[in-house]
Amino acid sequence: MFCPVCNGLQTLTANCDNCRAPLSDLGRMADLTGPYAPYEPLDILEQSESMAICNHMAFCLNCEQSINVSIMEWS
Numbered sequence: 001m002f003c004p005v006c007n008g009l010q011t012l013t014a015n016c017d018n019c020r021a022p023l024s025d026l027g028r029m030a031d032l033t034g035p036y037a038p039y040e041p042l043d044i045l046e047q048s049e050s051m052a053i054c055n056h057m058a059f060c061l062n063c064e065q066s067i068n069v070s071i072m073e074w075s
């Protein structure tokens with residue numbers, strides 16, 4: 001299983017729930033470090049789903065807020 005976005009096969013395309021503007025990809029959540037990086041235990045998500053999910057953070061420049069985008073991994 002691999003994430004198409006992490007592997008450069010697909011660009012993260014998502015729209016803001018708030019204003020519908022296209023979001024910019026901030027990268028994999030697991031790769032984000034620093035005191036303000038949101039933490040979510042990926043293991044729990046992956047175990048509860050039959051399909052693995054890669055969590056990405058995207059950012060809406062309009063609303064100036066980051067949004068969690070779940071990418072289905074490919075087998």
Ligand SMILES: [Zn+2]
Nearest residue numbers: 003005006054
């Ligand atoms: Zn990914």
Ligand SMILES: [Zn+2]
Nearest residue numbers: 016019060063
């Ligand atoms: Zn927005």
